[in-house]
Amino acid sequence: MVVKEIMHDPQFQEELNANSMKLVVVDFSATWCGPCKRVAPLYDELSNKYDRAVFLKVDVDKCQETAASQGVSAMPTFILYRNKVKVAKIQGADIVAVESKIKQLYDAACAASGEDCGVPGQMDLSSFIMKNQCEALNDSDDHPLSAFIENRGYIESDCDQQLILSLTFTQSVKVHSIKVS
Structure with a gap:
């Protein structure tokens, strides 16, 4: 280039x-x-x-x-x-x-x-997430957020089908949707 x-x-x-x-x-x-x-x-x-x-x-x-x-x-x-x-x-x-x-x-x-990141006109914000300041309020002890962030497993709720996440970004962002994978 x-x-x-x-x-x-x-x-x-x-x-x-x-x-x-x-x-x-x-x-x-x-x-x-x-x-x-x-x-x-x-x-x-x-x-x-x-x-x-x-x-x-x-x-x-x-x-x-x-x-x-x-x-x-x-x-x-x-x-x-x-x-x-x-x-x-x-x-x-x-x-x-x-x-x-x-x-x-x-x-x-x-x-x-070579693919787009989902919604046209939007971008992947994962590089702006401050991983050390994120938390899951109801993650299970067997499958915590830390294991998911470090690619050592998956995250799971400890009580029901809902997962409550708090994500901290390095700058102000508008979030269209979240894909956890």
């Missing part, structure tokens, strides 16, 4: 709109920035490795309004978007941190299958 250079401010929003169903990774950089030049080839490699994500490069000197509206104050800054919403921001030339965040948000299950 090729890293697409954004040449003017309106083009940035056009790309976000056109790729709203994909993970969009944006490198905010400048031609005079040494660390930006150093990580550029590594960023290009990431675009080849994660071919179902969209990789953009924004020159902050050419697209000053975009850089300002996105809160870019240091170069390089990498911002990741999903459904036109900023989901992560990494400042500095730490390409390892960038790749780690891409892996977290890439949604390998949907990307590998």
Whole structure:
């Protein structure tokens, strides 16, 4: 996959709109920035490795309004978007941190299958769940939520056919439906 250079401010929003169903990774950089030049080839490699994500490069000197509206104050800054919403921001030339965040948000299950994630226009929110802060109010001792989260079994209610779950997300989300599998 090729890293697409954004040449003017309106083009940035056009790309976000056109790729709203994909993970969009944006490198905010400048031609005079040494660390930006150093990580550029590594960023290009990431675009080849994660071919179902969209990789953009924004020159902050050419697209000053975009850089300002996105809160870019240091170069390089990498911002990741999903459904036109900023989901992560990494400042500095730490390409390892960038790749780690891409892996977290890439949604390998949907990307590998090539299928959509259920309802058209919606996305899988599992990467936004804070697993250590979730609880089941009525899970059984034999089949607790912790075993389900750690892929060691399934979750089961201790008293009836209903299961009461409390899920904590890393950011505000609108939930359409929940599929537990």
